[in-house]
Amino acid sequence: MCGIYITNIPFKKDDVLVKLESISYRGPNHLGISQQNDITLGHLRLSILDLDARSNQPMSYENFQIVYNGEIYNYKEIKKELISLGYKFITESDTEVLLIGYKEWGNELLKKINGMFAFSIFNSKTRQVFSARDRLGVKPFYYYWKDGSFEICSQIQPLLKGKEINDEAVSIYLDCMFVPSPYSIVKDVYKLPPGNFMTIDIDTKSLEIKEYWNLKTVSKKQISYKKAKTELKELLYDAVKIRLQSDVPIGSFLSGGIDSALVSSIAAKVSDKKINTFSIGFNVPEFDESKKAEEYSRIINSNHKTTICKVEDVINLIPKITEVYGEPFADSSALPSLLLNSVTKEHVTVALSGDGGDESFIGYTYFDSLIKHKMIIDVPFFIRKFLSKTLFLKLINQDNYRVKNALTTRTRNDFIENIFSRKGMLLKKRKQRWMQYYQGYKTWSKDFLQKAADLNIKLWLENDSNVKVDRASMAFSVEVRSPFLDYRIVEYARALPISFRYKKGKQKRILRDLLNEHIPEEIFNQPKKGFSIPISKWMREELKNEFLTTLNDEFLNRVPNLDKKKCKKLIESHMDCSEDNSANIWKLFVLAKWYDMYDKINM
Numbered sequence: 324m325c326g327i328y329i330t331n332i333p334f335k336k337d338d339v340l341v342k343l344e345s346i347s348y349r350g351p352n353h354l355g356i357s358q359q360n361d362i363t364l365g366h367l368r369l370s371i372l373d374l375d376a377r378s379n380q381p382m383s384y385e386n387f388q389i390v391y392n393g394e395i396y397n398y399k400e401i402k403k404e405l406i407s408l409g410y411k412f413i414t415e416s417d418t419e420v421l422l423i424g425y426k427e428w429g430n431e432l433l434k435k436i437n438g439m440f441a442f443s444i445f446n447s448k449t450r451q452v453f454s455a456r457d458r459l460g461v462k463p464f465y466y467y468w469k470d471g472s473f474e475i476c477s478q479i480q481p482l483l484k485g486k487e488i489n490d491e492a493v494s495i496y497l498d499c500m501f502v503p504s505p506y507s508i509v510k511d512v513y514k515l516p517p518g519n520f521m522t523i524d525i526d527t528k529s530l531e532i533k534e535y536w537n538l539k540t541v542s543k544k545q546i547s548y549k550k551a552k553t554e555l556k557e558l559l560y561d562a563v564k565i566r567l568q569s570d571v572p573i574g575s576f577l578s579g580g581i582d583s584a585l586v587s588s589i590a591a592k593v594s595d596k597k598i599n600t601f602s603i604g605f606n607v608p609e610f611d612e613s614k615k616a617e618e619y620s621r622i623i624n625s626n627h628k629t630t631i632c633k634v635e636d637v638i639n640l641i642p643k644i645t646e647v648y649g650e651p652f653a654d655s656s657a658l659p660s661l662l663l664n665s666v667t668k669e670h671v672t673v674a675l676s677g678d679g680g681d682e683s684f685i686g687y688t689y690f691d692s693l694i695k696h697k698m699i700i701d702v703p704f705f706i707r708k709f710l711s712k713t714l715f716l717k718l719i720n721q722d723n724y725r726v727k728n729a730l731t732t733r734t735r736n737d738f739i740e741n742i743f744s745r746k747g748m749l750l751k752k753r754k755q756r757w758m759q760y761y762q763g764y765k766t767w768s769k770d771f772l773q774k775a776a777d778l779n780i781k782l783w784l785e786n787d788s789n790v791k792v793d794r795a796s797m798a799f800s801v802e803v804r805s806p807f808l809d810y811r812i813v814e815y816a817r818a819l820p821i822s823f824r825y826k827k828g829k830q831k832r833i834l835r836d837l838l839n840e841h842i843p844e845e846i847f848n849q850p851k852k853g854f855s856i857p858i859s860k861w862m863r864e865e866l867k868n869e870f871l872t873t874l875n876d877e878f879l880n881r882v883p884n885l886d887k888k889k890c891k892k893l894i895e896s897h898m899d900c901s902e903d904n905s906a907n908i909w910k911l912f913v914l915a916k917w918y919d920m921y922d923k924i925n926m
Contacts, residue, residue, distance in 0.1 A: 325350045325369055371394065375415075389445075405420065439457045452473075452475075480649045480924075516760070575676075581834050585841070599670055606633055610856060643798060665799050672801060694828075878915045
């Protein structure tokens with residue numbers, strides 16, 4: 324993996340160097356800067372393919388220059404096609420294939436490539452900058468744009484200086500614990516949405532964004548379960564195999580879950596040598612899956628490394644959250660992800676993961692909640708509204724926010740959306756304008772579960788899961804590759820009947836049956852604990868003083884649209900053990916730490 328940068332703002336080379344060094348962990352093997360007239364390109368390289376200096380970036384070919392972050396898994400096939408057209412290559416990298424492929428096909432190249440990527444290509448003849456981001460938003464892409472001036476970067480930190488905080492984005496973050504694309508936490512800086520490309524014309528000072536890929540209206544396959552299992556198996560084996568291409572050591576993350584177990588099992592089968600696997604455990608039993616992961620490892624015969632996460636490990640990593648995530652990001656599983664990657668880097672530079680399986684194969688526990696509460700939602704709204712204002716709500720369970728959600732939301736779609744954003748938790752007024760960018764999920768399928776899965780793919784996967792994995796891995800210069808994020812698998816899974824993926828409460832049915840070919844079902848068929856940490860307990864005990872000191876009146880008064888009285892009550896009731904408000908307290912804590920970083924940058 325790498326870090327990219329390009330701008331037409333006339334910064335001095337030393338200024339650009341400082342910007343790149345703030346995210347140097349993304350590419351410790353080479354830092355390159357190229358300046359020609361009013362355009363500056365910068366690149367941080369983490370060498371994975373063709374380790375020779377000839378593959379350093381910025382890379383040039385005729386009148387084109389590229390800065391690129393990612394991996395094109397089918398680059399060898401595209402290279403053969405380009406050679407047949409008469410092109411010659413001087414490297415063994417996918418970067419050169421991407422650059423020459425763009426010269427030959429322009430934006431049509433995007434339909435040919437299979438990978439995770441974010442790149443910009445400057446054409447000195449047309450004085451245009453062409454940029455693109457992969458279909459599912461695995462790789463990040465930030466850009467600043469104002470009055471024809473632009474900066475493009477893999478992370479937001481180099482773009483923060485002099486920018487004003489976006490109050491609306493702060494409220495969105497408090498609504499859903501991340502800042503979704505196309506927003507960013509500061510004004511005039513945006514994220515290029517996944518599956519889109521952007522063209523900047525430097526001379527006319529114009530910017531145009533177009534979509535080249537998106538989820539489509541579901542057309543269900545007329546196929547037997549047996550045939551579907553065979554076809555999916557072939558796809559998964561190929562997705563894993565092409566992700567094992569590397570000129571540096573490679574391994575696989577292995578938790579107690581189905582997805583990572585299946586990816587690691589396939590990798591162990593197709594690899595020509597014994598694979599390395601890595602997992603995180605906790606010294607709090609209800610959060611620990613390390614023993615199950617170790618059992619998987621023995622069955623698939625991998626070299627396994629377990630790291631136990633302790634309170635002090637979390638305390639030491641808290642500053643890293645702000646340092647490497649750049650924007651406020653409140654998924655607390657980022658902490659064990661950081662720890663896992665720090666250990667992994669001691670052994671390998673590339674790791675496979677099971678990320679993306681839950682979204683396509685109906686794996687999250689809230690899918691059960693959707694089915695469970697569907698009968699309530701289908702009751703006419705005026706009846707539900709009446710019931711929500713009576714003792715009925717207290718009788719069923721006053722603390723069950725999903726029951727409240729089912730009673731008080733008007734439609735099924737409202738119920739789905741409110742799972743991703745907790746209404747009225749911290750804010751005085753709640754505007755959900757940001758959801759307009761994700762409304763496609765309503766039209767791609769008529770099925771209730773598929774709609775929720777599609778919103779998961781478009782909203783949660785890009786803005787939470789992919790962000791967590793990219794920043795946690797790049798913080799330690801590790802490249803993570805996720806076979807379930809192969810767009811072919813996403814498209815194939817969506818076309819399968821829901822019953823192949825979810826049947827009578829059996830989540831990820833087809834993946835379970837495939838995993839059973841490698842690991843006996845009685846071993847993996849146990850409740851998953853999730854990749855989470857006992858943060859609720861820790862903030863009442865070992866980290867209590869840190870949280871109370873940070874969440875002071877000075878900070879609370881600074882946050883726009885915040886219900887300060889409610890926040891204080893949430894903190895108080897959590898600390899006295901009467902309620903578990905850890906998720907909202909963690910949101911505030913992370914935001915406070917981000918403000919500190921922002922202030923230091925803009926001193």
